Amino acid sequence: xxxxxxxxxxxxxxxxxxxxxxxxxxxxxxxxxxxxxxxxxxxxxxxxxxxxxxxxxxxxxxxxxxxxxxxxxxxxxxxxxxxxxxxxxxxxxxxxxxxxxxxxxxxxxxxxxxxxxxxxxxxxxxxxxxxxxxxxxxxxxxxxxxxxxxxxxxxxxxxxxxxxxxxxxxxxxxxxxxxxxxx
Amino acid sequence: xxxxxxxxxxxxxxxxxxxxxxxxxxxxxxxxxxxxxxxxxxxxxxxxxxxxxxxxxxxxxxxxxxxxxxxxxxxxxxxxxxxxxxxxxxxxxxxxxxxxxxxxxxxxxxxxxxxxxxxxxxxxxxxxxxxxxxxxxxxxxxxxxxxxxxxxxxxxxxxxxxxxxxxxxxxxxxxxxxxxxxxxxxxxxxxxxxxxxxxxxxxxxxxxxxxxxxxxxxxxxxxxxxxxxxxxxxxxxxxxxxxxxxxxxxxxxxxxxxxxxxxxxxxxxxxxxxxxxxxxxxxxxxxxxxxxxxxxxxxxxxxxxxxxxxxxxxxx
Numbered sequence: 001x002x003x004x005x006x007x008x009x010x011x012x013x014x015x016x017x018x019x020x021x022x023x024x025x026x027x028x029x030x031x032x033x034x035x036x037x038x039x040x041x042x043x044x045x046x047x048x049x050x051x052x053x054x055x056x057x058x059x060x061x062x063x064x065x066x067x068x069x070x071x072x073x074x075x076x077x078x079x080x081x082x083x084x085x086x087x088x089x090x091x092x093x094x095x096x097x098x099x100x101x102x103x104x105x106x107x108x109x110x111x112x113x114x115x116x117x118x119x120x121x122x123x124x125x126x127x128x129x130x131x132x133x134x135x136x137x138x139x140x141x142x143x144x145x146x147x148x149x150x151x152x153x154x155x156x157x158x159x160x161x162x163x164x165x166x167x168x169x170x171x172x173x174x175x176x177x178x179x180x181x182x183x
Numbered sequence: 184x185x186x187x188x189x190x191x192x193x194x195x196x197x198x199x200x201x202x203x204x205x206x207x208x209x210x211x212x213x214x215x216x217x218x219x220x221x222x223x224x225x226x227x228x229x230x231x232x233x234x235x236x237x238x239x240x241x242x243x244x245x246x247x248x249x250x251x252x253x254x255x256x257x258x259x260x261x262x263x264x265x266x267x268x269x270x271x272x273x274x275x276x277x278x279x280x281x282x283x284x285x286x287x288x289x290x291x292x293x294x295x296x297x298x299x300x301x302x303x304x305x306x307x308x309x310x311x312x313x314x315x316x317x318x319x320x321x322x323x324x325x326x327x328x329x330x331x332x333x334x335x336x337x338x339x340x341x342x343x344x345x346x347x348x349x350x351x352x353x354x355x356x357x358x359x360x361x362x363x364x365x366x367x368x369x370x371x372x373x374x375x376x377x378x379x380x381x382x383x384x385x386x387x388x389x390x391x392x393x394x395x396x397x398x399x400x401x402x403x404x405x406x407x408x409x410x411x412x413x414x415x416x417x418x419x420x421x422x423x424x425x426x427x428x429x430x431x432x433x434x435x436x437x438x439x440x441x442x443x444x445x446x447x448x449x450x451x452x453x454x455x456x457x458x459x460x461x462x463x464x465x466x467x468x469x470x471x472x473x474x475x476x477x478x479x480x481x482x483x484x485x486x487x488x489x490x491x492x493x494x495x496x497x498x499x
Contacts, residue, residue: 051207060207073240082400
């Protein structure tokens, strides 16, 4: 009997492996927006990467800071050189877990509100954050995740000089749009 | 028994995969390296008088307001030079990320100048191996002074328009060694269509060197020096004690200054012994002697406007 149990357990292990549902993208769209009466700033990055393990809810995002494209070339240069210091801190990312998301949720068409808890890192600073987002499962089986949240530059040691303080919003809106494909 | 052993091995073989899942993003494998060129070698397209490795970005218009006050040794009477001022107003535009053009008008000698600057090689940050940037600058200028006021005209000489022109060709070779340090060399030649005497050369060989040390995120220290090979130029009036100078009456151009960046503006504040703000002027016609206090305080203001927004590079 014991022997059978062990056998059953051993069989179960590969089964859990097979049940691991991973989704990934290399072309995630992350943008940020700063809106003040003085100036409107936005930048887009269409090359962010993310991997989602639906069986555990674990998720990771990474984005290259130099990949953000601005309307104005000089803004882009200042962003990389003076604000986020891309040469020293080339990547920003998030590593965490979706609460209450199961692999089955991603197989049913419809939408599902989720919360991700984890750590956001940028400009050499790592902070615990909780972010709300929405999963949209299309009838075709496509899995899309989107989220809008705000961050404060000073939380990540990004200092804004007094001279341009009125040109940059105190809270920057970040928009995330991921079109996952099954790995 | 055979089967259970087999299962055991199969199960064990799977375990390492499970353990390796610490970093989910590793599953995507190595990212392909994107080609990335070095940026911000200098704060703007000029070091001080001379061109820097940087170009005005594609679609960006740069309005330049350059001032040179009088010599500091004018003393209190001349308010240390502030009583006089020469101005150059210019527009520069980036046609592509490699090609830039510009025009300008100076009050000094009433010069009108124009140039084109092309980046042949671009220093690469990642994805390619280019260690330096190489640019070519071709410029021309013409004085629009009345012929009676042009210093190199003599009585009775026919006033041809072409005689008023001069050209300069420079090669800029440089590298941003680190965030803090950029160095460049600028060999070049200035061609003057008309010179005052037969002893002077129409083609004036010169070589410049320039560098930048970034002090803080928004403040940099710049310096540039242009060496004119000896025996090529001679001023109209040479003090007797300077007859034996390599280029009698003329000095090599030396400038030192700060770049201060504030959002859309770059302010360049500097000290220079050159009065003119184009290649013919500062390379071949600098008369100021640093050691005698013939030093101009001056500034360049650069204000950029995005007039055309190039389409973002295609994402595959």
